[in-house]
Amino acid sequence: MADLDQLRDGLHISVSQIRTYLRCPRSFELRYVLGAQPAFKPVPFAFGTSFHAALARFYLAVKEEGAPPPLQLVNDAFRDAWQRELESDLPLQADDDEPADTGALVDKGTEMLAVFHDHAVKNLDGVKVEAVEQPFSVSLTDPDTGVEMEEKLVGALDLVMKKGRKRQIVEHKSSARKFSDDQIKYDIQPTAYRLAGKAMGMGDVKVTYQIVTKAKSSMLQIVDLDRNEEDELEFQRVAVGVMRAVDAGAFMPVRGWQCRGCPHQHVCRPPRPKLAAAG
Ligand code: SF4
Incomplete structure (x- = not known):
């Protein structure tokens, strides 16, 4: 399979791009x-x-x-x-x-x-490591129209392993603190990975986060992410919505906590347009 950089040459969207747009x-x-x-x-x-x-x-x-x-x-x-x-x-x-x-x-x-x-x-x-940093490129379909999008969903799976007959996609995380219940419940990344795993022939694959915290005393949090077909449909609806908004040029600023650590803050505000002189 092509590497991630080659996959990014074609029309594509990634989980990180979707998250950036939503933020x-x-x-x-x-x-x-x-x-x-x-x-x-x-x-x-x-x-x-x-x-x-x-x-x-x-x-x-x-x-x-x-x-x-x-x-x-x-x-x-x-x-x-x-x-x-x-x-x-x-x-x-x-x-x-x-x-x-x-x-x-x-x-x-x-x-x-x-x-x-x-x-x-x-x-x-009993664990067999099947792939490390496995790139993927899978089709996205608009769940409301059934139309397949031109852009592919691309990314890389940190780890694919097999125990017995069960396959598991594992995502590594380093985090300031333990993941909250809301992060675990609503994060779009495991849904995207489940979708990718299924498209790659992995069947009803389990997605697990292996989170090591940077807290004063580091600890490991292992979380199995429950996602189903409804979540997959919703993820595709979000991805397609973002692609349509991007195509339409909808790039409004959203100011808030995210501005504090934004590496583009220095260029966020474009120069004020010159107003035509009055009559
Ligand atoms: S500084 Fe501008 S670009 Fe950055 S997060 Fe805030 S609004 Fe968005």
Whole structure:
């Protein structure tokens, strides 16, 4: 299968794009339509990317060598990825509830990886890792008209594994705190992944979040996400609605908490249009 960058060459939409539009359409426009240069990269994004790289390294080793790698290898993957983030052209900017100190962040990442590694090693019995960072591109249909959309839903599944006859899609998360009941109930990502898994022939696949918290004392939260066909229809209705709004050029700003950490705040307000001089 093509890699994610190749899939993004065609007309597409991703869960992250849908979330961005729902949070603030102007932010979507600046990021995906105008390609405006952000002023910084939020630390949680950079941290999450590095944490994902470390967990992907763990499961790739399990897939290729049939045994869990030592914690040191996972820590090294995290540090390498974090270093790449530090060396990128964009400066990192911490959120209010994040430590800004790089050393403290690396220590926190290392502590979180120890919590993850301890759990993962104990839970590999009978598990076959089938895919790590599996890209997907699946069709979307307007549930109200039955018309298949030109754009594909694209993304990548962090982990696909099989235990006995049951297949499971696992999404890794690093989070400031435990996921709330509302996040678990309404997040669109597991619905999108279930839809993708079914389209890829995985049948009635289970989607699980493996969340490691950055709280003072890190902990692991494992959540099975219950989604059904009604949720899938609703997700497609949302995705199609966003695509139609984008096509129509509906990019209104939505001001609120999201503006505080917005990397496009410096270009959010376009210059005031010049008014024609009165008669
Ligand atoms: S500053 Fe606020 S309104 Fe403007 S793009 Fe960012 S999130 Fe949207």
